[in-house]
Amino acid sequence: MAIMTKGQTGLTGNTAIAYAMKQINPDVCAAYPITPSTAIIEDFSSYVADGAVDTELITVESEHSAMSACIGAAAAGARVMTATSAQGLALMWEMLYIASGMRFPIVIANVNRALSAPINIHCDHSDSMGARDSGWIQLYSETVQEAYDNFIQAVRIAENEKVLLPVMVCFDGFITSHAIENISLLDDSEVRRFIGEYRPKHYLLDTDNPITYGAMTLQDTYIEFKHQQSQAMTRAKDVAIEVGREFGKEFGRTYGLMETYRLDDAEVAIVILNSAAGTTKVAVDELRKQGKKVGILRPRLFRPFPFREIADALKNVKAVAILDRADSMNGFGGPLFNEVRSALYELDARPRVISRIYGLGGRDYKVKDALEVFADLKKIAETGKVETLQKYITL
Amino acid sequence: MDNRKELPLGGVIPKGGTAHDYSTGGWRKLKPVLDTERCTNCLICWVMCPDSAVITQDGKMIGFDMEHCKGCGICAVECPDKVKAIKMEEEAG
Numbered sequence A: 001m002a003i004m005t006k007g008q009t010g011l012t013g014n015t016a017i018a019y020a021m022k023q024i025n026p027d028v029c030a031a032y033p034i035t036p037s038t039a040i041i042e043d044f045s046s047y048v049a050d051g052a053v054d055t056e057l058i059t060v061e062s063e064h065s066a067m068s069a070c071i072g073a074a075a076a077g078a079r080v081m082t083a084t085s086a087q088g089l090a091l092m093w094e095m096l097y098i099a100s101g102m103r104f105p106i107v108i109a110n111v112n113r114a115l116s117a118p119i120n121i122h123c124d125h126s127d128s129m130g131a132r133d134s135g136w137i138q139l140y141s142e143t144v145q146e147a148y149d150n151f152i153q154a155v156r157i158a159e160n161e162k163v164l165l166p167v168m169v170c171f172d173g174f175i176t177s178h179a180i181e182n183i184s185l186l187d188d189s190e191v192r193r194f195i196g197e198y199r200p201k202h203y204l205l206d207t208d209n210p211i212t213y214g215a216m217t218l219q220d221t222y223i224e225f226k227h228q229q230s231q232a233m234t235r236a237k238d239v240a241i242e243v244g245r246e247f248g249k250e251f252g253r254t255y256g257l258m259e260t261y262r263l264d265d266a267e268v269a270i271v272i273l274n275s276a277a278g279t280t281k282v283a284v285d286e287l288r289k290q291g292k293k294v295g296i297l298r299p300r301l302f303r304p305f306p307f308r309e310i311a312d313a314l315k316n317v318k319a320v321a322i323l324d325r326a327d328s329m330n331g332f333g334g335p336l337f338n339e340v341r342s343a344l345y346e347l348d349a350r351p352r353v354i355s356r357i358y359g360l361g362g363r364d365y366k367v368k369d370a371l372e373v374f375a376d377l378k379k380i381a382e383t384g385k386v387e388t389l390q391k392y393i394t395l
Numbered sequence B: 001m002d003n004r005k006e007l008p009l010g011g012v013i014p015k016g017g018t019a020h021d022y023s024t025g026g027w028r029k030l031k032p033v034l035d036t037e038r039c040t041n042c043l044i045c046w047v048m049c050p051d052s053a054v055i056t057q058d059g060k061m062i063g064f065d066m067e068h069c070k071g072c073g074i075c076a077v078e079c080p081d082k083v084k085a086i087k088m089e090e091e092a093g
């Protein structure tokens, strides 16, 4: 997806996000750093200390307080952002729903990490997947470049008046957050022009027009507010497409709802999020060299879930494996599996679908693991029979 | 609620002073009763009432806003010991 343009350098995912935050220059950042997202706030606090940004950096005593302070600042009228991972996101839980319900366009970088117990600091998606129904838009990123680009686009998507919802930009802990990759950075002026100024319609510091935030709504209105929120979430899909297209026109890297890799004529496919798609691409290239018709679908926007577009992209595939780096612990596969499989139900002729859980707690997912999944898929495509509907791999 | 589609996003109430229209008096179990004979109009109760439910006129304490008084009894406690012009009584007597 990435086209190399100018400003080439090598950065870790965390450094790139901190740099994006510096370029965005938010009004407020309230944070409680946690591994593996720590370096984002560490780097950003240097920008604050050096006077490179005007941001009010609020250091708090917990992630619950971090998100609470973000919400308070957003209510006051500020452009707000923060970063977290795993238990940090879990501790923000209660407040995530407040942010989305109050329609505050807060942007958070969630560096994906496994949830305890047992305690683990490495990559999986159990943190952000647990928050998938909290009313936050979720963008997933394969590379450092995409994390950086997504973070900048997130501001535009969140603040769009048809949306006004918080956005979570997710990328893989350590794999993307700590590894140095090639990245093409934008100029500060380009970022500032692209995101524009934030002008909230109502805000508490507008003392000439006093308002109330957080009033109680009961049986007579609560459901209407949730309906509004749900419709805004639906609209966010088109806004994400518009913003991704505009970003491409301006800077040469266009983004859509998903990335498909050699999927057009594919007979079998893997659906997978974030960095592991890169590993899977290597397996696809190997198999393509042998004449095997294999491909990948990597969702970029997971909330709102583009169920029609995903079903359409997979409609000609005979068998598809959905790889989840999180288990819903529901007895029937991971969250991505559940949702993609449900999306495919609308098709007249559905591919066979299997669930594979991989890489929990940072376990390596290797090219050979992808090749094994493709071998399973080949068998299913030939026989039309699914032997093992769901299983853990990379054990 | 006539036009629910027009409800302001996120449940914001886009104007000030709306608490006045919200009657909280119904929560009350005890009600303050003023003895005007004893009251010296020091207005300590007016300062201390958390719900701004003490009504004054021309610098004098004249009674309570029963739409908003929630019966906490702070006014009765804060009224100076030598005066004690407010008694809390059962609402449903």
Ligand code: SF4
Pocket: B031, B032, B048, B049, B050, B051, B052, B053, B054, B064, B068, B069, B070, B071, B072, B073, B074, B075, B076
């Ligand atoms: S009882 Fe409480 S609310 Fe009522 S007037 Fe006294 S102080 Fe105010």
Ligand code: SF4
Pocket: B034, B038, B039, B040, B041, B042, B043, B044, B045, B046, B061, B078, B079, B080, B083, B084, B085, B086
């Ligand atoms: S505190 Fe007591 S004396 Fe003072 S104004 Fe109130 S009721 Fe009267």
